[in-house]
Amino acid sequence: MRVMMLVKANEDSEAGALPGKEEFAEMGRFNDELAKAGVLLAADGLRPSSDGARVVFAGGRPSVIAGPFPETEELVAGYWVIEVASMDEAKDWATRIPFREGVVELRPIMEAAELG
Structure with missing residues (x-):
């Protein structure tokens, strides 16, 4: 199953603050561990919402x-997409993320076969 691990934004990420060298190195090691285990499909950080936009659909008009x-x-603020055998495995990987503070939400990705 594919699972998206969503990193929730905070004041620092919205201000565009980047992690320090040590934090980047720790995250690099974590990403390498995911890749070596063969579970990493994608991973990226996102720019602050000040650089983004929303398209809102209401009354049939965007x-x-x-x-x-x-x-x-x-x-x-960022995400990983991993391919694992179960949500328990996804939870295990998420508990290894080298964060000092923050929230990561795990969401199974709906597969085409589930759509009928």
Whole structure:
């Protein structure tokens, strides 16, 4: 199963603050571990919402709203997509992420076969 591990944004990520050298190195080692285990499909950090936009559909019409967006707790700062045997395995990988603070949400990706 494929699982997306979503890194929730915070004030620092929304300010565009980058991790220090040590944190980057720790994350690099974690990403290498995922890759060596053969579970890593994708991983990226996202720029702050001030560089983004939303397209909102209402009444059959789209409207574009430029960032930044105030509700930081609803924003995503980065992600991994991993392929694992179970949600338990995904949870195990997520507990190894070298974060000092933060929230990571795990969401199974709906496969085409599930759509009927």
